[in-house]
Amino acid sequence: MRSTQGVKLDQGAPPDRDAAEAPAPRRTSNLREQAARIGRHINFPGTAFLVVLVGLWQAGSSAGVVPSSTFPSPASVITQTVDLIGAGTFLPAVGHTLLATLVGWAIGVAVGLALGVWLGLSVQAWRNSMLTIEVLRAVPPITLVPLLLLILGFSLNSEFALSAYGAVFPVIVYTIAGVRRCSPAHADVAMMMGISRMAWIRKVVFPSAFASIIVGLRIGMGTALGLSLVSEILGNPSGIGYEIGLQQTSLNLPALFSFVLVTGALGWLLNEGILGTARTVFPHLMRHAGEETALWLPTPPSRVG
Amino acid sequence: MASDTAVKSRLMDGVKSRLTSSRRFQGQDNSRAIPPILGLWPLLLLIVLWQLLGSSSSSYFPRPSTWWTSIDSLWVNGTLVPSLLATLETFILGLIITTILGTLIGTLIGRSSFADRMLGPLLEYCRVLPAPATVPLAVLFGGYSQTMAVGVVVFTSIWPILLQVRASARAVPGELLDVARTMHIGPRRTVTKVIWPLLLPGVLLGLRVTAPIALISSLLVELITNIGGLGAVLAQAQDNYRAAEVYSLIVVLTVVSVIVTVIVSMAESRLRRRAGR
Numbered sequence: 001m002r003s004t005q006g007v008k009l010d011q012g013a014p015p016d017r018d019a020a021e022a023p024a025p026r027r028t029s030n031l032r033e034q035a036a037r038i039g040r041h042i043n044f045p046g047t048a049f050l051v052v053l054v055g056l057w058q059a060g061s062s063a064g065v066v067p068s069s070t071f072p073s074p075a076s077v078i079t080q081t082v083d084l085i086g087a088g089t090f091l092p093a094v095g096h097t098l099l100a101t102l103v104g105w106a107i108g109v110a111v112g113l114a115l116g117v118w119l120g121l122s123v124q125a126w127r128n129s130m131l132t133i134e135v136l137r138a139v140p141p142i143t144l145v146p147l148l149l150l151i152l153g154f155s156l157n158s159e160f161a162l163s164a165y166g167a168v169f170p171v172i173v174y175t176i177a178g179v180r181r182c183s184p185a186h187a188d189v190a191m192m193m194g195i196s197r198m199a200w201i202r203k204v205v206f207p208s209a210f211a212s213i214i215v216g217l218r219i220g221m222g223t224a225l226g227l228s229l230v231s232e233i234l235g236n237p238s239g240i241g242y243e244i245g246l247q248q249t250s251l252n253l254p255a256l257f258s259f260v261l262v263t264g265a266l267g268w269l270l271n272e273g274i275l276g277t278a279r280t281v282f283p284h285l286m287r288h289a290g291e292e293t294a295l296w297l298p299t300p301p302s303r304v305g
Numbered sequence: 306m307a308s309d310t311a312v313k314s315r316l317m318d319g320v321k322s323r324l325t326s327s328r329r330f331q332g333q334d335n336s337r338a339i340p341p342i343l344g345l346w347p348l349l350l351l352i353v354l355w356q357l358l359g360s361s362s363s364s365y366f367p368r369p370s371t372w373w374t375s376i377d378s379l380w381v382n383g384t385l386v387p388s389l390l391a392t393l394e395t396f397i398l399g400l401i402i403t404t405i406l407g408t409l410i411g412t413l414i415g416r417s418s419f420a421d422r423m424l425g426p427l428l429e430y431c432r433v434l435p436a437p438a439t440v441p442l443a444v445l446f447g448g449y450s451q452t453m454a455v456g457v458v459v460f461t462s463i464w465p466i467l468l469q470v471r472a473s474a475r476a477v478p479g480e481l482l483d484v485a486r487t488m489h490i491g492p493r494r495t496v497t498k499v500i501w502p503l504l505l506p507g508v509l510l511g512l513r514v515t516a517p518i519a520l521i522s523s524l525l526v527e528l529i530t531n532i533g534g535l536g537a538v539l540a541q542a543q544d545n546y547r548a549a550e551v552y553s554l555i556v557v558l559t560v561v562s563v564i565v566t567v568i569v570s571m572a573e574s575r576l577r578r579r580a581g582r
Contacts, residue, residue: 045419046426053427070445131344138566139559140521142528142536146543147551151365226435233437233529234540241437248441256445260438267433296465296472 072254077261080254089243094262096239097228100156101270104163105224109217112168116175116216117201120209126176137169141223145230154235159228166223174216178209210285211292214278218295221270229263240266365548372553379550384538389557392534395451396523396565399458403515406459407466408508412500414467415474432468436461436522440529454526454534462519466511473507474500509573516569520562 054074060066061073072080084090119126119133144165152158182205190204232241240259247256275293279286286293352369359368379385414420414428440457447453477500485495527536535554542550 043422043425045423049423050426127341127343129344129347130340131342132346132348133344134340135345135348135559135563138562139555140517140524140562142521142524143539143555143558145528146539147548147555150543150546150548150551222433222435226437229435229437230525230529233440244438244441248444253445256441260434260442263438264430264434267435268430271433294472296468 068253070253072257076254077257080252081258081262084255084258090258090262093238093240093243093259094266096156097225097232097241097263098266100159100228100232100239101163101221101225101266104160104165104228105167105221107160108164108167108220108224109171111164112171112216112220113175113213115168116172116213117179117205117209119172120176120179121201121205133169133172137173141166141227142230145227145234149231149235154237156236159231159236159239162227162231163224166227167220170219170223171213171216174212174219175209178212178216179205181212182208207285207288210282211289214274214286214289214293215295217274218271218293221274222267225263225267225270363548364546367549367552369552371549372556375547375549376553376557379538379553385557388533388535388538389561391451392523392527392536393561395454395458395526395534396520399455399462399523400512400516400519402455402459403463403519404466404508404512407463407511407515408470408504410463411467411470411507411511412474412504415471416477418475421471421475428464428468428471431460432464436518436525437529440526443526444530449530449532451532454523454530454532457526458519458522461522461525462515465514465518466508469511469514470504470507473504477503506577509576513566513569513573516565517562520565524558 057066057071058074061068061071061075066073068076081090115133119130141162145162148158148161152161186204186208187200190200195203228239229241229244232239233245234241236242240263244256244259244263247253247259275286278293355366356368356370359366361368361371376385414424436457439460443453443457443460447456481499481503482495485499490498523534524536524539526532527534528540531537531540535558539551539554539558542554
């Protein structure tokens with residue numbers, strides 16, 4: 001996974017009083033290291049490889065090596081995308097899916113964070129409800145698509161409900177794990193200071209759980225996007241999913257590719273959006289978390305699935 | 306001055322009691338342990354209330370006893386078992402291919418820093434590409450066949466295991482490889498004695514994350530393309546507004562999903578114990 005570190009310099013930033021953790025180590029001392037980090041952030045070989053790949057694909061299409069019946073040329077995909085934007089179908093579809101995913105995700109995150117903090121802090125609550133949550137989490141979310149389409153009909157509401165359902169469980173599980181990671185020493189110090197329970201959650205528990213929560217948010221976003229797409233493919237007559245189904249039936253391959261490829265871009269954008277927002281709103285926590293917000297870490301035993 | 310000490314001691318008592326109460330739930334990570342059976346009561350209560358207060362003829366929320374009748378009729382008319390087996394076949398084939406390919410490719414990419422940098426963005430893009438969007442493309446290449454279904458399962462569920470193994474392979478310490486080289490133990494034993502034991506936890510973790518995704522992907526393909534399997538049965542039940550059947554299939558698939566998770570977790574802990582970590 002690419003480095004998730006920000007490239008922003010942290011010199012001159014005011015000390016964040018909310019960061020109850022130890023101050024983040026100074027990393028700007030070495031200019032060369034800083035330049036290397038920015039360089040690493042751009043990843044030239046990776047970008048070059050993508051460009052070469054698309055170039056080869058185009059060359060293959062032009063030479064007739066790549067059959068256009070399955071792989072339309074990149075040029076035709078781009079022209080088709082421009083045409084679709086001009087015709088006013090592309091952007092509304094993307095907007096619809098984006099709206100459905102984001103609203104559903106936000107609902108799921110709100111519920112998931114509240115439940116996660118509660119179950120992570122209270123052993124009683126955890127004992128009395130965790131197995132129910134585990135059973136509900138085991139329900140393959142995809143099976144709920146037919147059910148919700150049946151109950152709520154082919155509407156934006158069913159998309160909201162599905163995205164929320166997809167997001168809520170990863171957020172709960174990762175929040176619980178994160179809250180449990182809060183060190184007893186930090187908790188004790190906070191207690192000694194005699195701060196209120198809400199302040200304690202905000203200043204001690206939240207910073208400790210932060211990295212884990214970010215992982216939950218990212219996984220939840222992936223599920224939310226996938227579920228809104230399925231419900232669009234199966235029922236709702238709008239959004240990218242619906243367009244994908246439509247273009248597949250009419251065998252308009254450049255348009256099909258254009259809509260499929262944009263879902264990946266959307267997934268990437270939403271993922272980077274979470275990290276970028278976190279970096280802007282919680283710069284200290286994000287810097288302190290470092291690689292902990294990555295989805296794949298080389299130290300497996302401490303992760304939950 | 307006596308009152309001062311009294312205040313102090315009362316303060317300390319307060320601090321102590323808060324300390325112990327905080328200790329009770331802090332620093333214990335049982336997020337991976339199976340939660341106590343007690344926690345099932347909210348779900349059971351819900352089902353009992355649903356049964357007592359619900360009606361059998363409700364078109365959206367039929368009471369749980371009707372779920373049983375509908376699963377029974379699916380069993381009797383012979384759709385349940387063959388469909389379940391078809392789904393499981395796609396799932397298991399997909400998972401086996403995914404595990405092998407994911408481990409191999411992940412190791413190769415993780416061990417070569419150039420390949421790692423070069424393929425990084427492409428892998429990241431493929432990971433975030435939502436599974437449902439890939440199904441129409443897969444149909445284009447593979448037609449409505451089981452090969453296509455397995456292909457979709459592999460393409461959509463390979464990323465957790467591949468990227469996890471890549472992260473683990475990246476972290477294999479170079480000193481250990483140097484030791485292997487100094488001892489002239491040969492490439493085969495370097496892989497089996499040095500690299501594999503270090504990768505195993507990553508592979509197992511990746512497998513645990515991948516298995517549910519593979520099951521969901523198998524259902525997804527069936528649901529969208531209507532090729533045989535429980536996903537297709539589910540889609541038909543929805544099309545014909547048979548709510549009880551939809552609920553019963555959800556229950557069946559949840560049970561399957563729980564069994565898969567339990568098997569994978571058991572295999573993981575057993576293999577990990579045998580590997581001594």
